[in-house]
Amino acid sequence: MKPTVLVTGGAGFLGSHLCDRLIAAGNDVLCVDNFYTGNRDNIRHLLGHPSFELMRHDVMLPLYVQVDQIYNLACAASPVHYQTDPVGTTKTSVMGAINMLGLAKRQQARVLQASTSEVYGDPRQHPQREDYWGHVNPIGVRACYDEGKRCAETLFFDYHRQSAVDIRIIRIFNTYGPRLQMHDGRAVGNFILQALRGEPLTIYGDGSQTRSFCYVDDLIEGMVRTMDQNDAVGPVNLGNPVECTILELAETVLELTGSKSELVYNPLPFDDPVRRQPDISLARKLLDWSPQVELKDGLRETIAYFKTLL
Structure with missing residues (x-):
């Protein structure tokens, strides 16, 4: 029986590329999106595919489905969008994490959290390593996203320690490629x-x-490798160190x-x-991963x- 993989935010930039990759690998994919920033055109080519199902749903609400793996990508990721509704941004990160962790706990499914380099804030350490705690303004205009993602990581580790939920966490640095939104301000x-x-x-x-720009295909490869390995829960930096x-x-x-x-x-x-630059030593060691596409x-x-x- 083919594994069923849930992708929240599956109609977004990264989510749609992940859906493509998972279907190509032989999975059944349940794509969940509320279309706040997701775009139906990103997954239009998958509609009607026997291994693809689309559900309009907001992760701020509980979800009751049968799945084997969960990729939690749901959250506006550009300042233009996440600052438009800062309360909604924080709720999506925090309540979305709670609901996906609850689903993973019920289904005994592995769940991956798409976190962000923004958890490092305006870093005092350069390049940024996973053991750096960050330098974040908790009451600034970006805090809805930065602190929302930091809290999501906290919830993931607490569910893991308290309830043995099988988690993975990646911290995504600047990513670009086809399906990037035209007017998202990046x-x-x-x-x-x-x-x-x-x-x-x-x-x-x-x-x-400075920023460090990673092509979307490289990022998706690192994301899938993180989910599929059994040696560490993370967090793992994924980005281009150039x-x-x-x-x-x-x-x-x-x-x-x-x-x-x-x-x-x-x-x-x-x-x-x-400044923003990932130290990807852990990804190289754990995943045998590094970006392959030149800028x-x-x-x-x-x-x-x-x-x-x-």
């Missing part, structure tokens, strides 16, 4: 959209702040699109992290996708 999507439209590329701050300034990213997008757009500079948003190659694929939308 640098890769913003720059590509502006470049293709001939609009000025908006850089916040002086562009010296650090890049925002200005360098903008210049690369201009090069690849052939755009003549200018660069404009706006004030840096409040609490925006200055320019991944950006070419993402640009091609954005062209189809325009």
Whole structure:
């Protein structure tokens, strides 16, 4: 009998790619999404597939289904969306974790939490390792997401210690690729959209702040490997350790699109992290995983996708 895998947030950017991967591996997939930021077009090609089922449901409410594995990806992940409804963002992270852990406990299923590099806040340690506790403003405008994800990790470990729930936790660093939302406010999507439209590329701050950009296929590979291994519950950093300034990213997008757009500079948003780079030593050791897609190659694929939308 094929395993049944539940993917919450399955119509989102990462979730839809995960659904593709799981079906290709021979699983039955139950995709759950409330479509707050998910997009039906992301999974339209799977509708009607005998191994795919779509359920409109909000993880803030309990879910009673029979499953073997759970990937909990449900939560708005870009500042534009998670700051629009900060209370809903925190509730999605916390209540969603409680409901998925409850389901895992009832079904004796393994459950993976998609956490985030934002649990490190504006880090004082660089690069960031899993044993770093972070530097987070608990009352800032980003706290609904940062602290919501931190609390979700707490719940996962407490359910694991108290009730022996079989958990896995990954911390996802900046990820990009096809199906990235056009207007979610993140640098890769913003720059590509502006470049293709001939609009000025908006850089916040002086562009010296850094991020580490991981292509979606690499991220999904690491996620599945984390779920399938039996040696550690995590957390495990998943991201590209190659650090890049925002200005360098903008210049690369201009090069690849052939755009003549200018660069404009706006004030840096409040609490925006200055540096972000994962230490992936644990992922290399535990999962034999590291990103394989170079930034320019991944950006070419993402640009091609954005062209189809325009």
